[in-house]
Amino acid sequence: MKTKNQVEQGLPSSAYTSESYFHSECNSLFLNNWVFVGFAHELRESGDAIPITVAGQPIVLIRNAQREIAAFHNVCSHRCLKLVNEPMNVGSMICCPYHSWTYNLDGKLCATPFFGGKEHVPEGFDMSEHNLRSINIFVWHDWIFVNLSNDAEAFEDYAKPLMNNFEDIDFNKVKPLATLNFGKISTNWKFLMENFIEPYHVQFVHRTTTSQPLEDHYTIVDGVCVGSAIDLDEENKVEGSLSVSSRYLTLFPNFIIGRYFPDQIGVHLNIPVDSEHTIQKRVIYSTEDKIATPEEIDAMKKLWWEVHKEDHAICERMQLGRASPVSNDGGMLSPHWEDSVRAFQKMVVDSVTK
Numbered sequence: 418m419k420t421k422n423q424v425e426q427g428l429p430s431s432a433y434t435s436e437s438y439f440h441s442e443c444n445s446l447f448l449n450n451w452v453f454v455g456f457a458h459e460l461r462e463s464g465d466a467i468p469i470t471v472a473g474q475p476i477v478l479i480r481n482a483q484r485e486i487a488a489f490h491n492v493c494s495h496r497c498l499k500l501v502n503e504p505m506n507v508g509s510m511i512c513c514p515y516h517s518w519t520y521n522l523d524g525k526l527c528a529t530p531f532f533g534g535k536e537h538v539p540e541g542f543d544m545s546e547h548n549l550r551s552i553n554i555f556v557w558h559d560w561i562f563v564n565l566s567n568d569a570e571a572f573e574d575y576a577k578p579l580m581n582n583f584e585d586i587d588f589n590k591v592k593p594l595a596t597l598n599f600g601k602i603s604t605n606w607k608f609l610m611e612n613f614i615e616p617y618h619v620q621f622v623h624r625t626t627t628s629q630p631l632e633d634h635y636t637i638v639d640g641v642c643v644g645s646a647i648d649l650d651e652e653n654k655v656e657g658s659l660s661v662s663s664r665y666l667t668l669f670p671n672f673i674i675g676r677y678f679p680d681q682i683g684v685h686l687n688i689p690v691d692s693e694h695t696i697q698k699r700v701i702y703s704t705e706d707k708i709a710t711p712e713e714i715d716a717m718k719k720l721w722w723e724v725h726k727e728d729h730a731i732c733e734r735m736q737l738g739r740a741s742p743v744s745n746d747g748g749m750l751s752p753h754w755e756d757s758v759r760a761f762q763k764m765v766v767d768s769v770t771k
Contacts, residue, residue, distance in 0.1 A: 427747035428762050430739035433605040438769070439692040440473075446670055446768035447472035448565045451572055453672035453686060454478065455561040456700055458593050460486055464506045464522065468499070470688070472565060476552060477501045481522035482509070488552040488563050489524050495532075495547075511549075524549030558588045559702075560672070560684060578642035579668045582676070590706035591682065595714050597722055599697040604732040606671065606689040607765065609697065612728050612735075613665055613673050613685070614761055616645040617754035622731055626724050629663070636757040641669040641764065643757040669764045680705045683721065693736055699725065 432438050454469050460480040467478045468491055477491035477500065491500050493513040500511055500520075510527065511520045519528040526544045533539030553564040555572035557580075562572060569575065602609070612618065616634035619627060634647045644666040664676040673685035682702040687695050701717055703709065709717070738744055750759050 423752055425750050425752070425759055427750050427758070428607070428765065429747045430741075430744040432747075432765070433607060433736065433739045434692055436692050439605075439689070441769050442689075442765070443472035445771060446765065447689075449569065449771075450670050450768065451555065451562045451564050451569055451575055451668075452670065453560060453668070454488075454563050454688075455686065456593070456684075457486055457556050457559045457561055459504075462506060464508050465504075466501045466507050466511070467504045468501045471563060474565065475499050476563065477511075478554075478561060479507070479511075479522055486554065486556055486561060487523065488554040488561075489549040490552065492550070493518055494526060494549070495529070500549075520549050524551055558591065559593065559700075562672070575641065576668055578639040579666060579672075579674070581639075582642070582664060582666060586704055591702050591704050592706060593700050593702050594707075594709055595701045595718050597699040597701070597718060597725065599699070599725060599729065601690065602695050602697055602729050602733065603693060604695060604729070604736040605692055606687050606695040607761075608732040608735045609685075609687050609695055609728070610667060610671065610673065611758045611761060612732055613675075614644050614667055614757045615751075615755045616647070616665070617751055618731065622727050623724060626720065626727065631754075634754075636754065637664075637666065638757050638760045643667055643669070643760045645757060667761070669761065670768070676704075680707055681717075697725075697729075 452471055454471060455467060455478055460467060460478060463480055463482050463484060465480045469476050469478060475491040477489050478486060479489070480486050492498070493500050493515065495513065495516055495518045498513055498515045500513055501507065509522065517528070517530045518526065521527055526547050529537055529544065531537060533542065538544065553567045553569065555562045557572065557576065616631065616636070619629055619634070620631045629647050629649070633649065634645050637644045637646055644664065646664045648662045662678040666676070667673050671687050673687065675683040677683070680703055682704055684700050684702070686698045689695055699721060701721065
């Protein structure tokens with residue numbers, strides 16, 4: 418048994434650069450776990466649909482007539498065409514552009530025009546056996562999670578270590594204020610996760626945008642919830658920078674939520690593209706039903722854009738460093754500040770090698 422004082426190696430470079438390793442993650446880690454995929458507030462009306470890709474598979478999120486959000490494999494039952502190709506409102510039906518097979522918003526197959534010749538439905542063809550394939554979904558407040566294997570434990574049980582950190586919040590008062598779309602970043606998705614999890618870099622990378630002394634941070638390792646935190650007194654706070662008591666929490670594998678006291682939350686959506694690229698988005702929330710002015714929102718967006726760009730630059734250089742044979746053994750992890758990273762990496766390995 419290793420203690421917190423023992424230095425450990427990180428993941429080998431192949432875990433960040435190998436397409437083979439990325440495909441292994443798709444076929445295990447992203448298949449079997451609850452994966453964060455989107456924001457409920459972006460599906461405002463019945464018929465709103467957003468196509469996404471999870472573990473290389475085309476998925477569609479859709480708000481149905483009952484105003485619930487459902488997830489389906491984004492594939493027509495006839496010739497397996499990708500049904501929804503861009504965010505849109507599909508109306509009351511999803512219609513395949515190839516042969517007009519039509520499904521309602523609950524995925525039920527409703528029409529197969531001329532599939533049997535002059536007869537729309539061939540003899541013996543049971544339409545109910547060819548509905549869209551549904552995917553296990555859970556919406557935790559504004560955050561949408563899916564499980565492709567349909568075999569994960571109940572989300573509330575899985576995510577309890579994370580949820581315990583938000584029991585004091587009235588989520589009826591949590592409102593999205595702004596969205597930052599960062600597009601494609603030239604780094605493996607795990608580097609973005611690991612960078613958020615550990616506090617070791619903060620006073621070095623963010624010296625101009627934050628004022629959070631390293632020695633005041635501590636790490637959090639609680640099952641599938643890992644991260645760090647800092648508690649600051651009023652006299653330690655610096656106006657115009659990120660110098661507030663904070664919780665930097667993750668839910669394995671790809672959910673990131675930052676809590677910034679007294680009244681702000683930030684959630685990151687990291688979408689792995691391949692072994693060396695990730696798409697990232699951040700939504701900023703008020704936790705007190707606060708009505709922010711345009712000037713206040715612009716100031717928030719500016720601060721967080723600068724903080725993220727500092728992180729992105731570091732993560733992209735981490736990716737470049739993995740091209741060297743020096744990185745084959747994974748480098749070293751601080752036993753004090755990066756035990757949370759080690760816990761995350763162990764979950765990656767455990768998922769891929771099951």
